Amino acid sequence: xxxxxxxxxxxxxxxxxxxxxxxxxxxxxxxxxxxxxxxxxxxxxxxxxxxxxxxxxxxxxxxxxxxxxxxxxxxxxxxxxxxxxxxxxxxxxxxxxxxxxxxxx
Numbered sequence: 079x080x081x082x083x084x085x086x087x088x089x090x091x092x093x094x095x096x097x098x099x100x101x102x103x104x105x106x107x108x109x110x111x112x113x114x115x116x117x118x119x120x121x122x123x124x125x126x127x128x129x130x131x132x133x134x135x136x137x138x139x140x141x142x143x144x145x146x147x148x149x150x151x152x153x154x155x156x157x158x159x160x161x162x163x164x165x166x167x168x169x170x171x172x173x174x175x176x177x178x179x180x181x182x183x
Contacts, residue, residue: 083111086162097155099123099148101131103174109164116163122170123148124177132173145169 081089087109094105102123110118123145125131131144149166156162172180 080115081160081162083109083117086117086160089160090156093155093159094152097151099151101125101129102148105152106177112165115161117165118167119164120168120170121149121152121166122172122177124172124174127173127175129173131171141171145171 090107090109094107098105102125104124106122106124108120112118131141149169153164153166156164
């Protein structure tokens with residue numbers, strides 16, 4: 079049974095509140111349908127203002143590896159739980175204060 083995009087987004091929000099990475103406060107996302115049960119997805123991981131992830135000065139590769147791990151886990155769970163294939167088109171990382179400031183614009 080195909081789930082509507084609205085119901086899928088609601089289900090994803092509930093799922094992410096449980097399975098989000100421990101370093102992440104919450105995950106914001108947008109879905110764009112491209113086919114039946116297939117979506118483009120943009121993801122923003124929002125972390126606490128004092129998160130060490132925001133202070134990684136060694137190599138951008140550290141963030142890239144972490145982001146890729148989180149994205150793969152999300153895609154796998156969406157496929158397993160909701161039979162929805164997602165193609166993650168963009169990923170961002172933001173502090174909570176920056177995220178809230180951008181919402182108020």
